[in-house]
Amino acid sequence: MTAATQPNEYVADEPTILPGKAPLDQDWADVAKWGAIGASTMIFVVLSGMLTGLDSRLVIERVFSLGYLAVVWVPLTLGFLVAREEVLEGMASHAKGANEVVSGGIVGALSGAGLSLLILLMDSFDLRDPLVNWSDKTLGLLQFSEDSFFGIVMWAVIGLLLGAIGAGLHLLTPDMRRLVKIMVVTVLFVSVFETFLTDLFKGFGLVFITDFLYAARGGLTIISTIVLAIVAGLVAFFGKGRVKQAQTRINAGAVEGGGRTKANIAMFVIGGLLLVILPIFTGKITNELLANVGIFLLLALGLNIVVGLAGILDLGYVAFFAAGSYTTAILTSPNSPGWSPELPWWVALIVTIGVAALAGLLIGAPVIRMRGDYLAIVTLGFGEIIRLLFLSDWLSPWFGGAQGITNIPPADFGFFEVKGTDPRSVFYLVLALSAIAIYVSWRLERSRMGRAWMAIREDESVAEAMGINTVNVKLMAFVVGAVLASFAGAVFSAKVGSVFPSSFLILVSIIILVVVIVGGMGNIPGVIVGAVVLIGVLGGPKQPGLLQEFSEYKLLIYGALLIFMMLTKPEGLVPNARRTRELHQDEFLQDAWLRKQVDEDEEASEAELGDGPTAGAPA
């Protein structure tokens, strides 16, 4: 054991590497388990129609479609996963070798065999009645338009190879792995975002790039794929460490004082300018997308205050969005059925803020004392009640029932008109409001109120004992969240030009929740990333995203993402440091325990140093 030479040193960065396992000495039950998971995932993906539905979208011309991509990632990922070894700090790990590749290959082959089995079944039985995708088209794609024997053998072979490759990634050095990752990601990114990039390049008059990259019927050409991979590889190879260096330089500047703030301000200014200039060059589709991202960003920022900072799980958040939209609609539309003062949009916005704050108080007050999970369900109930009220015949003299309120005029600022047919203007409005929302959230987070919210999130009883008026503070979170949602609602009304109860389903609340959670609860950059990635790429509840082909599957993906994030990374993609510590308390404690073990070993060092710091590691 290498660590035995220096048993007392706590080494966090470089885990001990034990020699590889003896040949064929592996956990076969584990391999079989992952194989079964892989097989069922692949069968599910095919039967859910992703293979057929996404087949028309090509990734690489004539060779590889998005449909196949939806299937083949499974053996690759599982091969990688099965060969992975969970290494906690201070634990030793085995050197990777042929054993891992073999088990990865077996897992992949088992997964592929799932599809072979499916081909066999589809050939002999007709289950078209309940299963909508049990069709000849699916079967044809599964067999690569050959006979069934070819398909059966092919899938097992493909699975075997991909599984082995996935596991083989562990054999590469970290640098090599990074290089491969960057190359694959670049190719996928460029091909999958074809529409967006075409739009962008067209705006800048760079059509020759798109002509080179993409084939006439969509997808990268084979040559451009190779060129892209090489370029990405070269950039990654020579650019290695530059980002890190820059970061260190900025951080070093912070030590000298003022440098970091300056750098941050410069970054913000540059980012802001880019955002202002970009829409001038991009086309309508991209701007529409940006406008949708902005509206959901506003909603997510509001929910971030409620869920992320104060730790109140509000599942009826859509109620405030609805309240904002309907108030704006009633105040501005000449078609408002009950009372139509036809105010200008910005006056209506002021009233809307007031109404939303009141709604926040009224909905917040009854639920604020309930325990967290009851509160979630009750707010969900409120969200549904509000929608049912807007929908009902009883209140239709005011809210128009199922017909909603139509003919909402554009938001007119005199010099600048925001209307749905011009998504660029909507984007600018949303950008301005988002900037306000971000500033407010940022200041609030660092205020006395923000600290009170975080204290409540961590432990309500302790917070109360510290003299925080928990009821008032939590109510404030509701109110601020509601006001931010009403911003989004007001913009939404002006953009769409009409409001219907069907735009305010509980679904919307859940999607916003996913945005906040995937991005990073309680962290503003995280929420921005979440909104851009999820709403921009997958799309909102009714709004299409970049991957328009995915619109059928996006809700499924949202659900899967929510489960996946909660299980693996509950703090989100861009985590908030404090929140991470709360959520991973066990692991932190375990690390602390390990460290303590190391210290104790130190004291009793002479006796048994054989296993070094790993002696106390849990099996």
Add this chain to the structure above:
Amino acid sequence: MWEILTAATRSKTGKGKTNVDRFLTLLRVLLIGLLVIGFLAFIAQQINPQNAFAQRVNPDATGLTAAQFKGLLVTGLSQGAMYGLIALGYSMVYGVLGFINFAHGEVFMLGAFSGFITSSKLFEAGAWEANFILSLLLVVLISIIVSTGAAVIMERVAYRPLRGSPRLIPLITSIGVSFFIQNAVILLFGPGAKGYPRLPEWLTEKRSILTFEIEGTKILVLIVAAVSMASLWWFVERTKTGKAMRAVAEDKEIASLMGINVNRTIVTTFAVGGAMAGVAGILWGILFRSVIATSGFLPGIKAFTAAVIGGIGNLGGAMAGGISLGTAESLLPLMILEPLGVNGVSQLRDAIAFLLLILVLLIKPTGLFGEKLSGDDRA
């Protein structure tokens, strides 16, 4: 009366009232006042449909005939029994693990969906009409297997890794599970409504029992619910596994010290809850004869409401809560809202269920029959 209205306030703070407390008291008074006035208006309307109040708020009011009332009552009871069966799953899981399994409504939907598939296959084969009772038993059996399997897999994949994490984490996960299952079913089986095959005539015809004209299907639903409830009661109170479940609900750590396999007991809890949801799924199929992928959402939330009304963790309470919710949902729109001049009351049925949940949590958060939870979950 006033004590009930302000009780929660005083016990919680023990000091002067805040504005929030005053608001809550006002809300309680308002909600109860609404119920009382609505009910009084209903009685007045039954005595004289043309009384002064009814003339003002609701001139077309006709009141309910006895037959209508009985019909609504029976509908409410049968639906309530179904809610009760789903609520058992919520209640047991909450009792043992202290979290709301939001995806339990989806387990119910999967039961109803598998029931649709089996019954329509049996119908195609001709067995449904030739031997209805046997086919129905088979359908129930398969749907119990599917629902139980779904609940157990759910626990293994999504909830077990999260045991011991902060309270809201498993709840959020269960929302994800619910979303995933709903959309997976839409993708696999298509988004349209699926119709159950026709039921035999001797089952659907109305029968007269104690002056009630009851459709056979509703009698069947009530009987099945009663039998399931009785067997569940026997299982929890009289078997060793049931005893283990109660022990785990009381205190997980002590239970494991007593030699109880906590993990297995939790899986059993999910399985039993899933089985009950499966039975409820078939009852839904019999009552409404149509199922879609989103069928599980509202009944799921309502069943949770029922579990809260009856006192969460309390099995008898869950059933009683289900039945009272079902009845209230079918009667209250016509007995409270319509006499108050609300039109289109049937649209507000679901809103009534949520209002009841809020009312119960405001007035008696521990439910009508008291909670049965382990110490640390009662916080």
